[in-house]
Amino acid sequence: MTCAACVRRVEKRLGRLDGVSATVNLATGRARVSHPPGVTADALIDAVRQAGYAAALPAPERPAKSGDPDDPVRRERDRLVVTALLAVPVLVLSMVPALQFRNWQWLCFALAAPVAVWSAWPFHSRALRGLRHGASTMDTLVSLGVAASFSWSAYALFLGGAGEPDMRMAFSLVPDAGHGPAHVYLEAAAGVPLFVLAGRFLEARGRRATGAALRGLARLRVRDVVVREDGAERRIAVEELRVGQHFLVRPGERIATDGVVVEGSSAVDLSLVTGESEPVEVRPGAEVTGGAVNAGGLLVVRATAVGAGTRLARIARMVAEAQAGKARVQRLADSVAGVFVPAVLAVAAVVLGFWTGAGADSQGAVTACVAVLVVACPCALGLATPTALMAATGRGAGAGVLVRGARALETLHGVDTVVLDKTGTLTTGRMHVVRVTARPEGPGEAEVLRLAGGVEQGSEHPVGRAVADHARRVQSGQALPEVREFRATAGRGVSGYADGRRVEVRTPGETLPDALAHALAEAEAAGRTTVEVAVDGVAEAVIEVGDVLRPGSYRAVDRLRRLGVRPVLASGDREAPVRAVAAELRIAETHARCTPEDKAGLVRRLRAEGHRVAVVGDGVNDAAALSVAELGIALGSGTDVAAEAADVTLVRHDIDAVADAVRLARRTRGTIRANLLWAFGYNAVTVPLAAVGLLTPMLAAAAMSASSLLVVGNSLRLRTVRLSGKAQRNGTSADMRRVAGRKP
Structure with missing residues (x-):
């Protein structure tokens, strides 16, 4: 197909079949067809061929190789x-x-x-x-x-x-x-x-570039997996895995499919699937999601869903259906x-x-x-x-904004509600030490942090890495103490000897000095992760670890509000940290513990109420919501899938460029008209x-x-076009190249 007349002809030919209605997308070369059970795929393909065009059932997208003579571009x-x-x-x-x-x-x-x-x-x-x-x-x-x-x-x-x-x-x-x-x-x-x-x-x-979102989802899938049957282990293709089978997930490997842990305990990194930076501790009986990374010990998982029934596959279907619009x-x-x-x-x-x-x-x-x-x-x-899109994209790139197509230009001017993701969008998406509270009678905050950082040097846990990194910064580049007899206990913490003293960085106990107990209560109210530092068996400090707001997030939300756009916060994180971020940014409506399906459902509900909804996100968990929204806006510092499923991509490190995107989109839409x-x-x-x-x-x-x-x-x-915002010179060009480099 080469023009709108081709599209009209194919739609009319398919529409002649009883009970069939079709929407053909010229840009993607795909048709979304609604048909009764009696109409077979062969009948649909024959109808397209009778219109003078070739047709086939959708096949998995494969990236075009550089220099491929069959590359249409x-x-x-x-x-x-x-x-x-x-x-x-x-x-x-x-x-x-x-x-x-x-x-x-x-x-x-x-x-x-x-x-x-x-x-x-x-x-x-x-x-x-x-x-x-x-x-x-x-x-x-x-x-x-x-x-x-x-x-x-x-x-x-x-x-x-x-x-x-x-x-x-x-x-x-x-x-x-x-x-x-x-x-x-x-x-x-x-x-x-x-x-x-x-x-x-x-x-x-x-x-x-149209199929890049689906290819990004495909890259999260595992090709083979080690299954355990009758005490023996063997490697099989993931397509051969069946519901109820037990499979192994070693440290650093991606979980093959949705399942339930039957043996082992570990910290599971869900950032590529849920967008949340905080790792999830899993033990026997805990549910895990296909595509997540095992960041700790060995796990044995019982498969509960395979193939098209997995969460990753459902997200892929949502993106594919939305792209047919x-x-x-x-x-x-x-x-x-x-x-x-x-x-x-x-x-x-x-x-x-x-x-x-x-x-x-x-x-x-x-x-x-x-x-x-x-x-x-x-x-x-x-x-x-x-030509208008190319000019707008070039101008937007200088301000950290990538506009993907006419759909954004048609809808952005009328958006009245923006659904914002939290982790990686309003916040940095990385674990940081937020506060250290030391016992007044102890060796002091700096010394306790130095000892804790020394012990955590041997940990691969994200919380441990955050503590060690913060200790190095506080020490101004000085080396942390060496650790002997390091030991990590899953779900409990780490311990070892530093400077001849036994140091434990562990889950807070029930009995703490008043100052530490008060700090622990405040941290839990704010939804932060806490660890207790004990030196020679005495609780000396509580370290609070959590995500922090991106620079400019408050200004960005305030500019949206002044544009007449209502902000809504939707996150997969717990209730307490979501409410804490909303309070800082003066966002009235919040939704916590949202799965990708929940976010997409929230967008559908808001649209059913008559709102024109845009979604701002950065993770795979945002891809479905980005696709079903009237307008999707993704951060270029996020995942490939979010960027490719969105209509607008912000290559800057903050969402302050959203207002610039609105102005640029309005001017571009007027130019196209x-x-x-x-x-x-x-x-x-x-x-x-x-x-x-x-x-x-x-x-x-x-x-x-x-x-x-x-x-x-x-x-x-x-x-x-003059834009009010200014692109961050440091990093914008590199981010631009990185985002552009995603396209095959």
Whole structure:
């Protein structure tokens, strides 16, 4: 499929089957079909083939390899480069009479011939295929315009007197009345493929990134797993794993599928699945999620869900279904395209018949007909959206904002509710030591922290790493004490000897000095993780570990509120830390312990209440909510899946760029509307002029080229949009490259 007319034809053909309704997405090349049980997949595929297109059931996405000759973007780019090298000299010589030298027309003919045949071959082949099925698309107009222009030019050169060495061709406002040699219209034969291929290349680049969200989810899946049966262990493919089987998860490995722990205890890192930085201690009987990383000891897990029944698979389905949606401006283009192409062909045929019947010579009749076909070529219509998006993306990149498509531009201006993730979005997403409270009569906060940091050097637990890192910072680079007889007890803590003293960093006990007990109560109220530091058996300090707000989070939420947008906090974390963050940011509505499905359900409920909802997140757990929201906004510092499922990606380290994204999206949306208005208005004016004989094909080609240049120029104005926020210079370029590098 290459245009909105193709989409309309496929949807109509599928809709002819009893009980079938279909939505076809041109950008993804996918159709979402609702059908009764009696309609088989083969029947649906046959219906698409009857419309003149190939079809197949969806297959798992695989990233395109660099240099792959089958890469559609590479093919479009190579064809465009060769076409530009051949067509630009033809356009310059044909449209600037002062540059026309002796036999210039023959050089143009030699350059235009491969453009009209090889460069335009995709249009010719698709037009012929559509003709076999009684269909007409934008490719039909392009093919006929190129073929007619080149054929008439060949006739003029060989038989019409235009091949004389000293022939010159100047602009004429009206078609030649038949006096003198016939004109050549090679600039139309070369320019039309050049401009249309440029638009197709931009479209191909956008399509290649469409499946990246699903590929990101696929990368979280495990390929093989070690199962334990009858006391023996063997490695099998994960597809062979069945519900009820026991499988092993060694330290550092990813959990293969959803299950329940039957042996062992460990800290499980759920950050890639739930987005939460705080590890979860699991013991026998605890549920674990496929895709999570085992950060501690050996686990034996009983599988409770496999394949399509896992949480990861459900999230993938949500993303895939949401990507099959269609923007309103695209639906309008689909409707218009259904009648535009046949109408232009009918007008061209009527013009040819009218001028022939009115007694005009064949050159005048053919000239008017070709002018109609050329002037109606959809270059401006095809360039209206992608050029504006490219200009906006380039401007936004300088401010740390990536805008993905027209859907964001259509919906962002009307958003009244923003659902914000907590961990990694409003907070840093990493464990930090928030406060250290030492016993007044003890050795002091600095000394206790130094000893605790020394013992935690040997720990791989995220809390232990946070304590050790904080101790090094406090020590100003000085080495922490060496530890002897280090021991880690799962679910309890670590211990060892440092500077000859026995140091334990453990779960707080029930009996603590008053100062430490008071600090422990405050930490629990704030939802922070706490550890007790005991030296030689005496509780000396309580260390509070937790996530902290990102710099600028308060300003970002306040700017959203002043824009008239209501903030809602939804997180997979516990109630206490969620409420603590909401209180700091003055967010009234909060939702804690949200699973990915809960977040998606919250978005659906808000939309059902009439709100226009945007979601800001950074983790895999946010991907489903980002996809079902009217607008998804992801932090580029988050996971690949969140960034690829979102409509807007913020490559800065904070969400303060959301307000800049709103301003940029509003300006870009207005630019696209102006481009489309010009594209349709241009055809409404120029097609009648060509039909009544007031445009030559050369002037029609010039008008078509000018319309494309005006659209591009209007889009480039977006590069000068002033945004209130400033991109962080340190790291923005690197973040930009990292986010861009995700796309295959």
